[in-house]
Amino acid sequence: MAGEKFTINLEGHGVASGFPQERVLVALERAQGFGQLKDLPLKLPVGCRRGGCGVCRVRVTKGEFHADPMSRAHVSAEEEAGGVVLACCIYPRSELSLRLETPVAVKEKSRKAAQVV
Numbered sequence: 193m194a195g196e197k198f199t200i201n202l203e204g205h206g207v208a209s210g211f212p213q214e215r216v217l218v219a220l221e222r223a224q225g226f227g228q229l230k231d232l233p234l235k236l237p238v239g240c241r242r243g244g245c246g247v248c249r250v251r252v253t254k255g256e257f258h259a260d261p262m263s264r265a266h267v268s269a270e271e272e273a274g275g276v277v278l279a280c281c282i283y284p285r286s287e288l289s290l291r292l293e294t295p296v297a298v299k300e301k302s303r304k305a306a307q308v309v
């Protein structure tokens with residue numbers, strides 16, 4: 193529907209407004225630009241914007257969305273079943289609640305560092 197808009201709650205940080213034809217990551221970037229997302233540990237993680245780098249991983253805790261295919265290098269089938277997605281690959285179909293997730297590359301780096309010690 194033209195003009196339809198959904199609230200996207202980034203848990204603990206604030207809310208954005210998203211449109212059905214717009215990637216959730218774009219809505220979050222816009223909200224950050226307007227100062228609507230507070231207390232992020234870092235700047236909102238944004239990379240390739242096309243599902244290739246995996247830095248924009250989030251967990252959808254509530255709501256409906258449409259998703260483009262996502263690389264299994266960044267989101268496993270099990271993770272996706274648990275709500276983990278790439279914010280640049282999903283489009284809202286209702287109000288959403290999201291939580292930032294650690295990118296796979298960062299998890300792997302931390303795991304390797306722990307093994308060195």
Ligand code: FES
Nearest residue numbers: 239240241246280
């Ligand atoms: S920004 Fe690269 S996968 Fe989303």
